[in-house]
Every structure is written in structure tokens, then in C-alpha cells.
Amino acid sequence: MTVMARRKKPSLTCSLSVLAILGVLVLTAWAGWRAAAAADQRRQEEARREAEAAAAEAARPSFTARLEPATSVDQGDYVVVAIESTAKRVITGVEASVFDAKLPLYQFAEPVGSETAQVYYSSFAVGSARKAGDYVVSLRVTDSRGVEKTETLPFTVREKKFEVQRMTVTGQNAALASDDSAWAYDRDLVNAAKAHPTAKPLWDGDFIKPLEGEISTEFGQIRYVNGVLTSRHSGLDLEAPMGAVIHAVNSGLVVFVGPLKISGNTVIIDHGLGYFSSYNHMSKFSVKVGDSVTKGQEIGRVGSTGFSTSAHLHWTMTVGLTGVSPWLFIGKQPPLPFASYVDTRK
Ligand SMILES: [Zn+2]
Known part of the structure; x- marks a missing residue:
């Protein structure tokens, strides 16, 4: 018995040491597994966040x-x-x-x-x-x-609401009003002059009136000539004496100078970005095609050429080829929605 008891003592110590070592090993392994699992979870979360960010970026509009x-x-x-x-x-x-x-x-x-x-x-x-x-x-x-x-x-x-205007004309004006080829001749030349608008703003601040004069026909009036509906009045008619000075309503490039059949002697100015001003029935030109004009500069004189019953200026503002109300320009300018422009075509 004593022999066995003596033998048992070291054996117990030994077992405890083994257990302790095993315990440490298990704990180490468990801690390692925990750390690996946590790292794995972090990686997965990171990947998920990255995928979400990429999806949000892909969905962001351009x-x-x-x-x-x-x-x-x-x-x-x-x-x-x-x-x-x-x-x-x-x-x-x-x-x-x-x-x-x-x-x-x-x-x-x-x-x-x-x-x-x-x-x-x-x-x-x-x-x-x-x-x-x-x-x-x-x-x-x-x-x-x-x-x-x-x-x-x-x-x-x-x-x-646009007013209806009924006018009676005789002689050459009556013939012109019903001459479809004359209207087409003017339209073709005017459209060609406006075909390539300058791709940057040429105007300088607010627009002005080309001259001071009483308005005889408003923009948009529905006009019957000798009982026949002709067209909407594309601009403003300003009464002025023969020979009165006509001023450029803003800075720009002269793209047309010449006689038209209905519109008479005409100047067209390109103000950039599709905005044009045009001046009809003139008696004299002071500019030529290709001239750069500054706001207020004399471009010619009032007359009564083309389809016209007395000295006056027919002034039109167009966006592209279509007439818009000149009142939107007097003392105003088109919106430029961005703070500054750097023209990439220079
Ligand atoms: Zn007119």
C-alpha cells in the first residue's frame, strides 16, 4: 500500500500538469478561433459596406x-x-x-x-x-x-389673350400680303441667317429698346389682312419718323443685312445661344454682315420698305427661329443659370 501511495503522488502532479497544458491549449485554440471568426465577420461587413457604397455610387445620377x-x-x-x-x-x-x-x-x-x-x-x-x-x-x-x-x-x-387686328390694305401691300412665294422667300433667307447661332453669350447685360416710339401693333396680335388670316404678329411695331436712328438692342454679331419682300430692308443680330433680334422696313443700313456691334450702336434708319403702310420699325426677338415677346427682353436678359461660363470651344 505504501508503495502504491508513493507512486500515486507524482502521478497526480503529472496529471494536473497535463490538464493545465491541455487547458491552456484549448483556451489558446478557442481564443484563436474567436479572433479568426471576428476577423472574418469584419471582412464580411467591410465587403458588404463596399458593395453597398458601390451600388449607391452606380445608382447616383450622372x-x-x-x-x-x-x-x-x-x-x-x-x-x-x-x-x-x-x-x-x-x-x-x-x-x-x-x-x-x-x-x-x-x-x-x-x-x-x-x-x-x-x-x-x-x-x-x-x-x-x-x-x-x-x-x-x-x-x-x-x-x-x-x-x-x-x-x-x-x-x-x-x-x-392676344388682340385681333383687322387691316385693310390696297395696291402693292394687298398683293404682297397674299403672295405666298414672297413669305417663303423671306423665311428661307431669315432661317439661313439664323442657322448657326454663336455658341456663347454675346450680349452685354440687359437688353434695351431699339428706339423710343409708340407701339402700333403688339406682339402676338392675330392679324387679318383684307379679311384673310395672315399670321401672328411676330414682334413689336414701334412708330417713328422716317430716318429715325435704330439702335442695336444688345451686343452681338450682324448675320443678315439686305432687302426682303415682306419684311423690307432688314438687319438681323445674333446675340449668342440662339437669341436673335431683327429690324425690318428700314430705309438705310449702317452695318454689314460680319460686324460686331455693341449695345446701343446705330445699325440703320427707320423706313417703310416691304409690307408697310407708314414709317415704323418692326422689331422681333426670336429664340431659334420662333418669335417671342420682346417685353421679356426690355430691361432684362436671358437667364444664365450657372455662376460662370468657360467656353470649351475657344
Ligand atoms: Zn410689324
């Missing part, structure tokens, strides 16, 4: 777009479309359309902080005869990732 100055306009008004790329996005293609027609787009680069955003500018006329109602500008934008997005910008055209 552009913002808006209409200025308002989304509710009168017949005879015009609307500006402003499109801007968002941070770190590169627009590779833009298409805009309204009233079933493509809009011209003028591209700029706009510095935004340390970045440069792409800015696209367009404007369109709501003709005085455009039916009142709800419309949209449709956009299709492609970015450098090949992602294509469409968007519609809604706007409303409000009914505006």
Missing part, C-alpha cells in the same frame, strides 16, 4: 437638369433648359427635345470647387400660337460608363 426661369409660362414666352454633370461623372452624350423637335445644346465647362462640371444650355420658344396645356422636355443622357438615363422635365403653357 446629371441634374432643370427649367428656368419658370415651369409655368405664357404663350409667346421662352424657357431655358440647364443640364449639369454631377461630381466625378463625365457626360458623353446628351439629347433634348420638346414639341417633337430636337433642341440645340450649347456646351460649357463650369468650374465647381476644384472640379469642373459639364454644363449644357438650351432654350426654346413657346410660340404665341402654341396650344395651352401640359408639356415635357425629354432628356437622354449617356455617361462615360455607358449608362443611359432618360428624364422628363414637365412645364405648363398658359393661355394668353
Whole structure:
């Protein structure tokens, strides 16, 4: 018994040591497993966060777009479309359309902080005869990732009351009023002169009137000549004595000088971004095509050439080819929705 008891003592110590070592091993292994599991979970969470961020980045639109100055306009008004790329996005293609027609787009680069955003500018006329109602500008934008997005910008055209004017004319004026080929001749020359608007603003601050004179025919008047509906009055008629000085309503480039059949002696000035002023029935020209004119500069004299019954100036403002109310320009200028423009075409 004593022998066995003596033998048992070291054996117990030994067992305890083994247990302790085993315990430490198990604890170490468990701690290691715990750490590995936690690291694994962290990696999974990180991967999930990265995937979420990537999905959010992929879903982030490549552009913002808006209409200025308002989304509710009168017949005879015009609307500006402003499109801007968002941070770190590169627009590779833009298409805009309204009233079933493509809009011209003028591209700029706009510095935004340390970045440069792409800015696209367009404007369109709501003709005085455009039916009142709800419309949209449709956009299709492609970015450098090949992602294509469409968007519609809604706007409303409000009914505006235009007066009806009935005039009786005789002789040459009566013949001109019903001469379709004369109207077509003028339209073709005017449209050709306006075919390539300068892609940057040329105007200098607010527009002015070309001369002070009583208004004999308002913009948009529905005109019957000898009982026949001819057209909406595309501009303002300003009464002035023969030979009175006509001033450029703003700075720009002279794109047409010459005689027209209905409009008489005509000057057209390109003010950039699709805005044009035109001056009809003149007696004398003071500028030629290609001249740069400054606001207020004399461009010619009042006359009564073309379809005209007395000395007056017919002054038209167009956005693209369509006449808009000149009242939107007197003492005002078109909205430039971005702080500064850097013309990328220079
Ligand atoms: Zn007129």
C-alpha cells in the first residue's frame, strides 16, 4: 500500500500538469478561433459596406437638369433648359427635345470647387400660337460608363389673350400680303441667317429698346389682312419718323443685312445661344454682315420698305427661329443659370 501511495503522488502532479497544458491549449485554440471568426465577420461587413457604397455610387445620377426661369409660362414666352454633370461623372452624350423637335445644346465647362462640371444650355420658344396645356422636355443622357438615363422635365403653357387686328390694305401691300412665294422667300433667307447661332453669350447685360416710339401693333396680335388670316404678329411695331436712328438692342454679331419682300430692308443680330433680334422696313443700313456691334450702336434708319403702310420699325426677338415677346427682353436678359461660363470651344 505504501508503495502504491508513493507512486500515486507524482502521478497526480503529472496529471494536473497535463490538464493545465491541455487547458491552456484549448483556451489558446478557442481564443484563436474567436479572433479568426471576428476577423472574418469584419471582412464580411467591410465587403458588404463596399458593395453597398458601390451600388449607391452606380445608382447616383450622372446629371441634374432643370427649367428656368419658370415651369409655368405664357404663350409667346421662352424657357431655358440647364443640364449639369454631377461630381466625378463625365457626360458623353446628351439629347433634348420638346414639341417633337430636337433642341440645340450649347456646351460649357463650369468650374465647381476644384472640379469642373459639364454644363449644357438650351432654350426654346413657346410660340404665341402654341396650344395651352401640359408639356415635357425629354432628356437622354449617356455617361462615360455607358449608362443611359432618360428624364422628363414637365412645364405648363398658359393661355394668353392676344388682340385681333383687322387691316385693310390696297395696291402693292394687298398683293404682297397674299403672295405666298414672297413669305417663303423671306423665311428661307431669315432661317439661313439664323442657322448657326454663336455658341456663347454675346450680349452685354440687359437688353434695351431699339428706339423710343409708340407701339402700333403688339406682339402676338392675330392679324387679318383684307379679311384673310395672315399670321401672328411676330414682334413689336414701334412708330417713328422716317430716318429715325435704330439702335442695336444688345451686343452681338450682324448675320443678315439686305432687302426682303415682306419684311423690307432688314438687319438681323445674333446675340449668342440662339437669341436673335431683327429690324425690318428700314430705309438705310449702317452695318454689314460680319460686324460686331455693341449695345446701343446705330445699325440703320427707320423706313417703310416691304409690307408697310407708314414709317415704323418692326422689331422681333426670336429664340431659334420662333418669335417671342420682346417685353421679356426690355430691361432684362436671358437667364444664365450657372455662376460662370468657360467656353470649351475657344
Ligand atoms: Zn410689324
